[in-house]
Amino acid sequence: MQIQKDQDECAVANGGCTHQCLDLPMGFMCACPSGMRLLRDNQCEEIDPCLEHDLCDQLCVSTRVGGSGCGCNAGYQLGPGAGQCRANGVTARLLLSTSEDVRSITVSGRADRDRTMRTTSPGAMATCVATNTLYWAPQAKGSIFRVSMDTSPWTPVLVLRGLGSVSALAVDWIHRQLYWSDQQNGSVTVGALDGPEPRPIIGGLQRPTALAVEPFLGLLFWAESGIFPKIRRAGLDGQDVVTLVASSISNPVAISLDVPRQLLFWADRGARSVSRVDLAGRHRKTVLKSNGYMDQLSGLAVFEGQVYWSDGGSRSVCSRDKHNGSSFRVLLQTSTPPGALVVTHPLLQPTGVRVVPQSPAVEVLPDATFAWILSLIVFLCALLLGLMACWWWRVEWRPPRTLQLQTVLHKESQDPLLHGAPLAPHTGTVKETLFKVDPDTD
Structure with missing residues (x-):
């Protein structure tokens, strides 16, 4: 009696493996490429040499030979033990x-x-x-x-x-x-x-x-x-x-x-x-x-x-x-x-540059970016006003040949303003309101 090999589970959705799927005579198994490890039977995670060796209290730099070098943040100094950092x-x-x-x-x-x-x-x-x-x-x-x-x-x-x-x-x-x-x-x-x-x-x-x-x-x-x-x-x-x-x-x-x-x-x-x-x-x-x-x-x-x-x-x-x-x-x-x-x-609790919490619907722009956008809006508004003034001068001071020709020219002269001119983006000022209540009040 010949025993038939079971189906190839790796052929369907890679067996659920995130990386490599190895089909076996009975069943299958997930595997990971070099530099990764298997988690929860089907997921691969990159190996961090610093966390793998787990020797440094703070800063860690991986070396080409698979080792790591340790350092300390400002305010700390290396202690007597390997990788130790002691606070000043x-x-x-x-x-x-x-x-x-x-x-x-x-x-x-x-x-x-x-x-x-x-x-x-x-x-x-x-x-x-x-x-x-x-x-x-x-x-x-x-x-x-x-x-x-x-x-x-x-x-x-x-x-x-x-x-x-x-x-x-x-x-x-x-x-x-x-x-x-x-x-x-x-x-x-x-x-x-x-x-x-x-x-x-x-x-x-x-x-x-x-x-x-x-x-x-x-x-x-x-x-x-x-x-x-x-x-x-x-x-x-x-x-x-x-x-x-x-x-x-x-x-x-x-x-x-x-x-x-x-x-x-x-x-x-x-x-x-x-x-x-x-x-x-x-x-x-x-x-x-x-x-x-x-x-x-x-x-x-x-x-x-x-x-x-x-x-x-x-x-x-x-x-x-x-x-x-x-x-x-x-x-x-x-x-x-x-x-x-x-x-x-x-x-x-060191001091430093603040990270402003933002809602996905609100974007807080840096001052330089905001100033550049504001300048662009002012320029586009001035350009639009100039075009409107030029159109008005041409319509008011150029004598029409006939009533029909004037109507045509009047329609055509508005097309660039209605369809070709850039639109100024809408801007608004986002103001963060901080609440203030006397903490000593019952």
Whole structure:
């Protein structure tokens, strides 16, 4: 009995493979060309040597022999270890929210006893380094407070209330905007730091749990932990939504940007792990897995070469190497389960050229371009007026031979104006209105 070969699955839509499809005696398989790897059985992704070796804290340049060279951004200097970057200036601080207080510790675990605020519940947090201000939203209170970290003790001042259930905060320090997510309404809202009249920009979310912004690229990131958990991205105005992670994700509770490497990290409480992707959702990697201190993840922060997290199960704040999970440390033990975690340092919020969030229907032109277009419009208008004046002079002062000839000439003299003259484009002034409300008003 002769066994016949089954059908060639690669003959139909390339077997669903994005690149190479290999027909086998029984079934088929997808393959990738050199320099790419196979993901999810049928998709190929380019291999980034820098992320593959994962040795550099910040800048990485691939070499022809397959290696990589490391460097640091301005404000950092190379550390003693390979690829390490250490921040210059003040020591970075970790801000931690618990059901007893909001406290500050250094990244080495030393407590700042004069930097604390008594609370009755944990809450979401975000900071504005330029004004040394902490924004804090106590859990299930529907309010947002601001706290000047220059005073002692810290004293909260009400900014907004009646907001539903605020689950996360993020500060855009370039455009001076405050973003917050609301689990009750499934939305993301934005308002000005110095007095918001809030406006919702994203709705229909399934239990939003975390927010982050990258104002230089004009990007907003968030996590949802509903029936279909995911991590998504949009513009700062909430437009152009893109899903970055939607598979092999259980309960994302916190996200943090590693801006120098253009990576996004997330803490998955269901998977008891920390993973990362680039800002386009590629080059996914699980960097930390539970070792008994990640069973109830709640907060996450990335700075220099470390990942910091808070865990309710072990009631601790810990850190590990962001590349491979080595160098585990317990920085702090708490008497109650810790909540949100934020790292603050001037280099995490540098100043620079603003990226203006734009709607697809509105284009904000550079000043030079706008001036050139305006000059062109003025020139075309002057040319049109000149042609009209010339036509009027010819009609009024040239004596017609007969009434019939005058009518013909009059019709023909208008044709260039009706059909041949260029039309001046319509322009308008786009004005961005910033809302202002006294944040101290109840």
